[in-house]
Amino acid sequence: MTSKTIAQIRNEAAASLSPERQQQWEQFLTPMPIAEQAVSLFTPTDKPVRILDLGSGSGILSAVTARRSTRGSSVVAIEQDADLAQVSESSLRQVCEDVTVINKSVFEVLLDTQFDRVILNPPYKKISPTVIATSNGGVKVTNLYTAFLVTAIQALDEGGECVAIIPRSWMNGDYFKDFRKWMLNECSLDVLAVYRSRQEHFKDMNILQEIMLVKVSKRPQTKKVSVYAEAMPVAPLESQPHESVALKALLMGRDRIVRIQPQDPRLSGFGTISDQGLWVSTGKLVWFRNRDVLSAVERPKGHPLYWSDNQNGMMMVHPVECDREQWVTDGVDSRNVILPAGSYCMVNRFSAKEQSRRIHASYLCSSVGFVADNKLNYVHQGTSRRTVPLDDKVACGLTLWMSSSVIDEWYRQISGSTQVNATDLRQMPCPTKAQLTALADSLPIDADASQSHIDETIGRLFSWVQAS
Ligand SMILES: C[S@@+](CC[C@H](N)C(=O)[O-])C[C@H]1O[C@@H](n2cnc3c(N)ncnc32)[C@H](O)[C@@H]1O
Structure with a gap:
């Protein structure tokens, strides 16, 4: 089965979304070039991997991940929309034998398995501040996407990797302060890739925020974070301009604001x-x-x-x-x-x-x-x-x-x-x-x-x- 088929399934699902549910559940489906790019951030391995997809939509993200993984890999996809859960099932069955699609809210599922690869493009919606209990104390979240990310990171096995397609808003501001501190404490920040021109890349989805890819992994902080300040989905990420920067050079102040470039040397003396x-x-x-x-x-x-x-x-x-x-x-x-x-x-x-x-x-x-x-x-x-x-x-x-x-x-x-x-x-x-x-x-x-x-x-x- 070629990637075009998974892409076709996604395109058909995107064209038949009900406008009310799309708004209510933030159904903005990832286009294939972005899905490919997100999945390319996972470290290749010969071993079978356990894959988790939170809010799987058409299943595109986990399907592309599974397609690139060794035989014997498995996928758990969680999607609360019953129609999309079925679409996930049919995408995933094309590329993987061991598939479980759970038609529930992510927050109703008790994830006892530890995953090697977690991928997600979660809903982006403000919520009233809520504390999520984690193995490392509670973390306050103010948006559904950070609530999903906390769940995703908690589901990682030691050495496991998580790639998320999210807005850039978590990197600064007071609202996301707690989440930033928790995440930077909990895992290694490996890759930041910001898509500057959002309308162009999510054309059929009318997304207005600046979108980015983030890769984190459950291991000690990597020495250098790869930062793509102006990512484009047209070419493989590794062929695009990027910098490898120590995390310390990207963090600012006690609130741990994360910037996408090291400080301009003209400003370093102030x-x-x-x-x-x-x-x-x-x-x-x-x-x-x-x-x-x-x-x-x-x-x-x-x-x-x-x-x-x-x-x-x-x-x-x-x-x-x-x-x-x-x-x-x-x-x-x-x-x-x-x-x-x-x-x-x-x-x-x-x-x-x-x-x-x-x-x-x-x-x-x-x-x-x-x-x-x-x-x-x-x-x-x-x-x-x-x-x-x-x-x-x-x-x-x-x-x-x-x-x-x-x-x-x-x-x-x-x-x-x-x-x-x-x-x-x-x-x-x-x-x-x-x-x-x-x-x-x-x-x-x-x-x-x-x-x-x-x-x-x-x-x-x-x-x-x-x-x-
Ligand atoms: C931004 S869309 C992305 C879909 C898919 N991951 C992709 O990349 O194309 C978010 C998805 O999460 C689903 N969703 C929203 N809230 C959810 C929840 N609490 N639990 C599970 N799925 C949810 C929506 O129905 C939608 O399919």
Whole structure:
């Protein structure tokens, strides 16, 4: 039986998915080129292997794994959709004699067997934080895909390998912190391969997130992780550009953020923004819970309200004409949302896909106490509990620094999503306050500065222009 047949079964299953169930159970079936590439990450062996496929869909992943494995190998596939479970059965029967398809939820099956090869493209869906008990203590998961991965890793035998097709979101941010720490403790991270152009590779599935392959194995951490920062499904992975990097060079901070490239050498001399005594917080006003205090006009004893709509290049402007109320009444005074007058660097929390930059920083100098919407981050020199405004020059220098290409590239290496998390920004490499002041002196913030002008000024100041 040729791979075309397994591919045909998959294509027919993909074409006949019921739209409701597809949405409810996240049925995004892996195309053959990606399946082949995922399976190619398993270490070849002459010995029969026990294969597990969690959320098997058409069975494509375990079928391709079994087809490449020695006679005598076996497959257990778990799929909760009865129709797809049948499709899995017919794919798998083409290539393997010892097949068990279980038509249940992954979380209802007690997996007592230890597996040599676990493969999965799980559902991607946010869930309310849940603690999964593991042999190594509980781990908090916030998404179905990490819940599946915890189950997959737990099912591995010593020396067993797991390949997963998942979004890139686990690598950064607060939500996945617990999972990252657990996984990096539990197994060896062997391969990271990020598909940058998702629409192209999952064409018929309309997937909007950045997708990647991860390979982990149940053995001590491998010396070098293979990282494919721009994987393409058209050619074998090993023929594509990649780097072999020590895990340590990919990890950042106590939250163990994983980036897809080692640190840019231009940034290696800088401490983090937190090391410089600065702190990143998120705007405190959630507008829909505070509708009663929003005001379209300035009220006596009221306060200005800043949204991302008030970001105009590197400056915060207030008031602006938009459909958001620009003021709050003094009704907010008891709600602990007012920030003290002074200078800040404000940063968007969400960027649009079409925006050329992920990070959009704007300088704010307010002579009165003000309120920031929850879709803005702000940098200050206090703590998580107490907001203390920045020295004015530091606020300007930081806005310029965060507007540089080197920082935008840095952020893209750690985050594949359009969100800009305060947790990630706290790990941002940052010059000292004195250096930020010098930067503000070299380039006035209100100038209509082009990207190249900002980059050149920063490059000259830190003398990497000649070096790069
Ligand atoms: C993203 S699809 C991938 C399917 C297949 N592995 C592939 O790569 O083409 C996820 C699959 O998991 C199934 N699924 C969702 N929740 C499940 C659960 N709790 N237990 C078992 N299967 C589940 C869905 O029905 C769907 O077939």
